[in-house]
Amino acid sequence: MKDTLILAIESSCDETAASVVKNGRTILSNVISSQIALHTLYGGVVPEIASRKHIEKINQVIEQALTEAGVTLDDLDAIGVTYGPGLVGALLVGVAEAKAIAYAKKLPLVGVHHIEGHVSANYIEHPDLEPPFLCLIVSGGHTHLVIVKDYGEFEILGRTHDDAAGEAFDKVARAIGLGYPGGPKVDKLSKEGNPNAIEFPRAKIDGCPYDFSFSGVKSAVLNYLNHAQMTGEEINRADIAASFQNAVVDVLVEHTMAAAKDFGMKKIAIAGGVASNGTLRDAMETACRKYGYSFFRPSPIFCTDNAAMIGVAAYYEYMKGTRSGWDLNAVPNLKL
Numbered sequence: 023m024k025d026t027l028i029l030a031i032e033s034s035c036d037e038t039a040a041s042v043v044k045n046g047r048t049i050l051s052n053v054i055s056s057q058i059a060l061h062t063l064y065g066g067v068v069p070e071i072a073s074r075k076h077i078e079k080i081n082q083v084i085e086q087a088l089t090e091a092g093v094t095l096d097d098l099d100a101i102g103v104t105y106g107p108g109l110v111g112a113l114l115v116g117v118a119e120a121k122a123i124a125y126a127k128k129l130p131l132v133g134v135h136h137i138e139g140h141v142s143a144n145y146i147e148h149p150d151l152e153p154p155f156l157c158l159i160v161s162g163g164h165t166h167l168v169i170v171k172d173y174g175e176f177e178i179l180g181r182t183h184d185d186a187a188g189e190a191f192d193k194v195a196r197a198i199g200l201g202y203p204g205g206p207k208v209d210k211l212s213k214e215g216n217p218n219a220i221e222f223p224r225a226k227i228d229g230c231p232y233d234f235s236f237s238g239v240k241s242a243v244l245n246y247l248n249h250a251q252m253t254g255e256e257i258n259r260a261d262i263a264a265s266f267q268n269a270v271v272d273v274l275v276e277h278t279m280a281a282a283k284d285f286g287m288k289k290i291a292i293a294g295g296v297a298s299n300g301t302l303r304d305a306m307e308t309a310c311r312k313y314g315y316s317f318f319r320p321s322p323i324f325c326t327d328n329a330a331m332i333g334v335a336a337y338y339e340y341m342k343g344t345r346s347g348w349d350l351n352a353v354p355n356l357k358l
């Protein structure tokens with residue numbers, strides 16, 4: 023059977039990325055141009071700068087993805103592109119580029135939901151993984167606990183009521199002076215701290231056992247810092263980072279295990295930038311082993327934003343017959 027080759031483009035936030043994916047599960051190339059150094063100057067992503075940088079980089083990134091895959095535009099079967107959620111100006115760069123290539127080469131265009139991409143990252147290194155399974159999605163903008171019923175089909179069991187998990191990591195990192203991007207820095211510093219040094223709150227929401235709230239733990243860290251400043255008490259940043267991370271990971275694992283039990287799910291996956299967190303990966307693996315569940319997680323490079331995951335999601339959408347029109351637009355607050 024002829025191979026199906028998809029060129030995927032991702033530009034929803036601060037990474038300009040392109041990838042060529044064969045038959046949905048084999049990554050022929052995965053090129054990511056990160057803007058982190060640029061945004062670090064401002065302590066966070068500046069949308070206008072992100073859009074401009076995407077425009078500068080996108081052609082180069084796509085060319086490199088094709089070259090590394092050893093293919094040309096003429097070999098492709100479809101173009102996949104993230105069309106939401108994300109920063110509108112950033113998304114538009116990828117969408118316009120994808121439309122231009124698809125139109126010029128008379129190729130089908132497949133718009134992809136960014137979060138569906140994150141979930142699909144799990145298929146890359148786990149050829150045995152097929153729906154249904156339970157997936158915890160933890161990124162900078164999203165925290166969802168879902169049953170993946172089929173490719174691209176989700177039943178949402180829980181979501182955050184306020185901050186996303188990654189957002190809480192970023193805010194706490196800023197508060198303790200670690201800067202942007204916060205998550206990986208908290209992860210690293212935690213290794214030097216005591217996770218039980220400070221008892222930060224683990225929020226539960228009445229009547230919503232699978233929902234999350236991270237604004238409480240974030241405020242508790244800020245209050246702790248304010249109190250220390252007022253009393254002149256010395257603070258240990260590593261202990262704060264480790265204790266905060268411990269509180270967040272506890273809740274993520276506990277709610278995921280509760281959902282797995284209640285819905286009889288035996289396969290558990292994690293996805294999104296925070297899924298690259300070492301403590302979360304270890305804790306989830308330990309819990310899955312304890313309860314006899316199979317555990318799936320993408321390598322860290324496929325957890326944070328990349329186009330390979332978009333190519334995988336685009337393949338399954340393409341096989342289902344999903345086609346986007348020339349009126350495909352960026353949808354910054356696209357719902358799952």
Ligand code: KG4
Nearest residue numbers: 161162163188205206209295296299326327
């Ligand atoms: O999925 P992603 O790359 O972009 C979004 O779709 O949001 O996730 C980015 C988020 C950021 O909040 C970042 O701080 C967090 O993921 N993150 C981490 C780690 N690596 C990235 N959080 C905790 N530990 C990490 N190792």
Ligand code: ZN
Nearest residue numbers: 161295326327
């Ligand atoms: Zn993402």
